[in-house]
Amino acid sequence: GQNIDQPTEMTATEGAIVQINCTYQTSGFNGLFWYQQHAGEAPTFLSYNVLDGLEEKGRFSSFLSRSKGYSYLLLKELQMKDSASYLCAVEDYKLSFGAGTTVTVRA
């Protein structure tokens, strides 16, 4: 079975940094995705980690430790438009999503 855990909510101030953690226990592992989803809209791809380590893409970075079943998404220089739900997803033969972390950015 799949068990993917991430915090339900996080709040941060504009310009700050927020780290969203994701732990997983899955029967298989091909890679880990992070998606951003604004309310009522489609998920948008942010990052994909296959190997251990940090992947940096602009203001967003994602880290993976396969031995620990752990990933995090780092959002830097937060902007109001970053207020959204962030979904951690593990791929084996399919994508299994966590429940999502709602990030609220305050002025």
Place this chain on the structure above:
Amino acid sequence: DSGVTQTPKHLITATGQRVTLRCSPRSGDLSVYWYQQSLDQGLQFLIQYYNGEERAKGNILERFSAQQFPDLHSELNLSSLELGDSALYFCASSVEDRNTEAFFGQGTRLTVV
């Protein structure tokens, strides 16, 4: 715009009815995935097709079925609808037989009354 087109955007129907949701993948994408997102369940994988063949199955109910046609568009059929089937249904597509760089459509919001 992801390039994945889903129709209709909204659908309201009564319990016991049957509906068909349609998805056109991005040009060149061979894989189509269907997901259900409800408030209490999060985003749940339903089924995947690759080049016309069923590739993977998730927690899809027996009342639900899908297919991918030769032109690669896909349809998700939901029958004997129940109130609990009310959800957002997303389609995603990718070039390969894996989820790498899958792009999501805008979804169909189904309301069963």
